[in-house]
Amino acid sequence: MKNPIVSVAWLQEHLQDPELIILDTFIDMPSENIQIKGARTFDIKNKFSDTNNPLPNTIPDPEAFATACRALGINNNSKIVVYDSKGIYSSPRAWWLFKVMGHEKVWVLDGGLPEWLNEGHPTEKRQLQSYPIGNFTANFQPQLFKTKEQILENIQAKEALLVDARSTDRFHGETEEPRLGLRSGHIPGSINIPFTQLLKDGKYLPKEELKKILQPQDLPLLFTCGSGVTACIDLIAYELISDNPKAIYDGSWTEWGQDLNLPIEK
Numbered sequence: 001m002k003n004p005i006v007s008v009a010w011l012q013e014h015l016q017d018p019e020l021i022i023l024d025t026f027i028d029m030p031s032e033n034i035q036i037k038g039a040r041t042f043d044i045k046n047k048f049s050d051t052n053n054p055l056p057n058t059i060p061d062p063e064a065f066a067t068a069c070r071a072l073g074i075n076n077n078s079k080i081v082v083y084d085s086k087g088i089y090s091s092p093r094a095w096w097l098f099k100v101m102g103h104e105k106v107w108v109l110d111g112g113l114p115e116w117l118n119e120g121h122p123t124e125k126r127q128l129q130s131y132p133i134g135n136f137t138a139n140f141q142p143q144l145f146k147t148k149e150q151i152l153e154n155i156q157a158k159e160a161l162l163v164d165a166r167s168t169d170r171f172h173g174e175t176e177e178p179r180l181g182l183r184s185g186h187i188p189g190s191i192n193i194p195f196t197q198l199l200k201d202g203k204y205l206p207k208e209e210l211k212k213i214l215q216p217q218d219l220p221l222l223f224t225c226g227s228g229v230t231a232c233i234d235l236i237a238y239e240l241i242s243d244n245p246k247a248i249y250d251g252s253w254t255e256w257g258q259d260l261n262l263p264i265e266k
Contacts, residue, residue: 004095004239005204006107008115011081021074023082024113024126025094027057027229030085036113037122040072040129042082042094044229056227057093059145059250062138065101069138073131076103083109083116087202092232096248102139108236111203146222146249148256154222155188155263160245161217162190165225165234166253173266179226182257185264187224195225195233204237211241220245224252 014020015038023042024035035041042048047068050058060068074080080103082094091108098106109116117123154160164186169175171192173184186192197213198205205213214237221244223231228250235246256262 002239004108004236005110006081007110008119008121011109011116012119012121014079017079019075019077019079021072021078021080022109023072023080023094025082025084025090027090027093032085033125034085034113034123035126036083036116037124039083040131041126042072044090044093044097048094048097055251055254057229059097059100059228062101062140065097066136066138069136070134071131072134074134074136076135076137078103078105078134078136080106081109082106083112085113087112087114088199088204088233090229092236093229096144096232096235100141100144100248102141103136111201114202143245144247146247148249148251148259148262151187151222151224151249151256152262158189160220160222160247162187162222162224162249163231163234163238164190164192164253165195165223165230166192167194167196168192170226170253173264177226177253177257179254179257182253183260183264184257185266186253187256188263188265190224193234195230195237198233198237204240207241210237214238214241216242217244220247222247222249224249224256226252227254228252 022039024039025042050060082091084091171186223235225231
């Protein structure tokens, strides 16, 4: 098992590391104009997604990802800590993006900005910055990424367990999907572990509590949600307790729920 998260105390102790880069990650720009001192803006929706894809927040082309990283001054030897303003929400998606692009030295700040503020550490207002161009290169890891065709094939093959991070009422089709035009329900054979069950006060639960909720699995693990963001929260929770191979279904329910040719359960 590799530890994908670091504490606020760890980050504070390593602020002077010349290879450290802190990334303020978000899907939509937070209303609070505040960031950890020295952080760089990691705009998932507009800079680190495929904006030509009609599906939201999908993985960008590796070279486009690398170009955007170099513009932030990120190097191949950078030690990257990602965080968000909600504690744990968008930062696991940023972590997974770096992993799928072949960068190993990346961690999620457990508790994010709220925990940093609670501990009284320095912050600053967000501002436009420019950085010396980095030398980051992408080395795409296809085993961490799944398509709808692969998910469909797995319904019959049952070679991996699919975990859905959405709320229980959405999983069972008991409420309308927040995005228009989507059917309600879930992918056949998937299990439901709402991401909210794995967090408390914006931080991951202790490993022993996670083990009780997640239950060790023998199969490789695949993760889905609404648009591939909160699935990454579940993936990291499993990463904290198990070595199973893990991958994200990037299109998630936004793709699956609108395709009438794909099967659903409720």
